[in-house]
Amino acid sequence: WFSTDISEERIMFLLKEAYDKSETPIIWDEAKWLNQEKCMENCSYKPTCSECEVTGTTFNFIASVVYGITETRAKHYDSWLGIEPHNYSKYKTKRRDLLRKIAIVNIKKSNGKSASKDDDIYYYAADDKELLIEQIKLINPTLIICGGTYNYLRCIFTDLPRLEDSSNGSCLYNSIKIVAAQHPNSHSNGETKYNNIIANYNKL
Numbered sequence: 001w002f003s004t005d006i007s008e009e010r011i012m013f014l015l016k017e018a019y020d021k022s023e024t025p026i027i028w029d030e031a032k033w034l035n036q037e038k039c040m041e042n043c044s045y046k047p048t049c050s051e052c053e054v055t056g057t058t059f060n061f062i063a064s065v066v067y068g069i070t071e072t073r074a075k076h077y078d079s080w081l082g083i084e085p086h087n088y089s090k091y092k093t094k095r096r097d098l099l100r101k102i103a104i105v106n107i108k109k110s111n112g113k114s115a116s117k118d119d120d121i122y123y124y125a126a127d128d129k130e131l132l133i134e135q136i137k138l139i140n141p142t143l144i145i146c147g148g149t150y151n152y153l154r155c156i157f158t159d160l161p162r163l164e165d166s167s168n169g170s171c172l173y174n175s176i177k178i179v180a181a182q183h184p185n186s187h188s189n190g191e192t193k194y195n196n197i198i199a200n201y202n203k204l
Contacts, residue, residue, distance in 0.1 A: 013062060014144055015107070121152055146180050
């Protein structure tokens with residue numbers, strides 16, 4: 001799953017919930033999606049998905065952050081990842097390779113919505129606490145980036161410190177670097193979100 005190079009960060013993004021636009025819910029297999037080369041039979045984005053290339057605001061932003069941390073550590077937004085539709089094919093391989101370096105964990109595992117409800121996510125963070133702890137242990141990350149989920153992570157790890165700003169900060173927890181950030185798909189300026197993540201990561 002992760003590179004065997006021990007010098008590389010093992011990056012895990014903690015997000016709220018996965019969702020699909022189709023009217024009939026499908027079983028979401030993110031690893032399979034990243035590894036496929038052709039469109040899924042039940043893809044809900046046809047015919048605009050260009051054979052299920054890994055695109056969209058969330059995954060483009062995550063790829064840019066992974067690039068910034070693993071390849072540059074620079075506090076600047078890599079504009080080539082703010083990709084226009086006609087350039088998707090040009091950067092498909094790079095984007096996919098960046099996303100294959102990381103793990104993504106959703107707190108809520110089923111029936112996700114595009115707009116999350118705090119009470120709902122808190123419920124799943126508490127009710128599935130042991131499952132989520134086990135999942136994180138199996139991934140064994142050196143870096144967790146919380147996409148609008150730091151306070152939910154405090155429900156899972158109850159001794160995690162409170163941050164002054166739960167969407168813009170960082171801390172060390174049992175040797176794991178944790179960066180609190182906004183959700184990749186939030187309406188805030190992408191460059192600002194990116195620079196905050198890189199700046200907070202560089203403090204650790």
